Amino acid sequence: MIKVSKETEYALICLVKFVQDNNKYSARELAEYFNIPFELLAKILQKLSQNGILRSIHGPQGGYMFEKPAHSINLGRLLQILENPVETVSCLTHRNCRQSKKCNIRQNMEHIHHVVNDYFFSLTLEDFIARKSAAIGDR
Amino acid sequence: MIKVSKETEYALICLVKFVQDNNKYSARELAEYFNIPFELLAKILQKLSQNGILRSIHGPQGGYMFEKPAHSINLGRLLQILENPVETVSCLTHRNCRQSKKCNIRQNMEHIHHVVNDYFFSLTLEDFIARKSAAIGDR
DNA sequence: CTATATACGACTAAAAATCTCGTATATAAC
DNA sequence: GTTATATACGAGATTTTTAGTCGTATATAG
Numbered sequence: 001m002i003k004v005s006k007e008t009e010y011a012l013i014c015l016v017k018f019v020q021d022n023n024k025y026s027a028r029e030l031a032e033y034f035n036i037p038f039e040l041l042a043k044i045l046q047k048l049s050q051n052g053i054l055r056s057i058h059g060p061q062g063g064y065m066f067e068k069p070a071h072s073i074n075l076g077r078l079l080q081i082l083e084n085p086v087e088t089v090s091c092l093t094h095r096n097c098r099q100s101k102k103c104n105i106r107q108n109m110e111h112i113h114h115v116v117n118d119y120f121f122s123l124t125l126e127d128f129i130a131r132k133s134a135a136i137g138d139r
Numbered sequence: 140m141i142k143v144s145k146e147t148e149y150a151l152i153c154l155v156k157f158v159q160d161n162n163k164y165s166a167r168e169l170a171e172y173f174n175i176p177f178e179l180l181a182k183i184l185q186k187l188s189q190n191g192i193l194r195s196i197h198g199p200q201g202g203y204m205f206e207k208p209a210h211s212i213n214l215g216r217l218l219q220i221l222e223n224p225v226e227t228v229s230c231l232t233h234r235n236c237r238q239s240k241k242c243n244i245r246q247n248m249e250h251i252h253h254v255v256n257d258y259f260f261s262l263t264l265e266d267f268i269a270r271k272s273a274a275i276g277d278r
Numbered sequence: 279c280t281a282t283a284t285a286c287g288a289c290t291a292a293a294a295a296t297c298t299c300g301t302a303t304a305t306a307a308c
Numbered sequence: 309g310t311t312a313t314a315t316a317c318g319a320g321a322t323t324t325t326t327a328g329t330c331g332t333a334t335a336t337a338g
Contacts, residue, residue, distance in 0.1 A: 005294095005295070006295075006296065006297095007295085007296085018286085037296080037297055037298080038298095039297070039298060039299075040296070040297055040298085056304055057305090058303080058304040058306095059304055059305030059306050059307095060305070060307070061305090061306065061307090062304085062306085064303075099304045
């Protein structure tokens with residue numbers, strides 16, 4: 001079906017909100033505002049802070065805020081954190097599928113994976129919000 | 140997880156084989172050669188012939204062969220046939236998700252979807268095999 | 279007529295994504 | 309120092325999607 005997970009959607013929705021308001025929000029505030037399951041969103045925000053995207057503040061009046069500016073947050077990196085893994089085709093990680101002996105598409109799929117992946121890595125969160133896009137392909 | 144389905148993998152494996160050998164093969168031959176579940180592959184090949192990619196021949200000595208040359212078979216079209224649908228983000232088809240009222244990423248996701256989709260539509264099966272990639276992007 | 283092939287819908291099984299629960303830890307406010 | 313509010317994190321349940329199977333019908337070469 002080729003689509004990003006709800007986790008990635010939820011993460012992007014919140015990150016865009018952080019950019020728009022330049023503010024600190026708790027997981028509960030964001031979950032209620034966007035109607036996202038709280039426990040799920042909490043784990044997503046934890047992942048983002050574990051990976052240096054957000055800074056977390058414990059205790060009352062705590063919450064999350066940006067660790068670094070939107071133009072230094074990379075979209076490819078976000079997918080890497082949230083999509084475990086981005087692979088485009090399963091044989092890129094599971095080398096021993098039932099077709100591996102006679103597989104005739106692995107390198108071709110890998111090439112496409114790189115093109116698409118490079119595209120995501122060429123975009124920052126700022127680009128995502130501005131709907132800018134560097135050129136894809138030309139490898 | 141962002142990857143193509145087994146159906147797409149199996150289809151590409153067989154299509155590449157058709158190109159390499161320029162031959163006619165039955166579903167059973169291909170299933171045995173590539174170690175793909177026969178019934179599943181049969182349905183995939185049926186989809187491809189329903190959509191004008193392959194020609195099917197009934198009866199003994201029957202099977203499948205190309206309906207048109209590899210350079211006129213489009214990768215985006217193949218995904219369209221096999222991935223039902225290619226959407227990148229779920230809100231593109233399910234407009235009423237729980238966040239729809241306050242969603243702040245739909246148009247941004249749509250933009251990315253178009254860039255990636257256009258890339259796939261810029262490639263033919265021949266390009267896929269040659270690992271070429273046309274440049275698109277810059278939208 | 280028979281063997282071999284495609285056509286196609288319904289069903290089951292397996293895998294993955296999504297969501298929930300329980301418990302631990304940190305800290306601001308009082 | 310107690311309490312209320314927040315993050316941290318692993319385990320488990322549920323739902324959805326994908327992958328694979330089964331049964332039956334139809335076409336056709338020999």
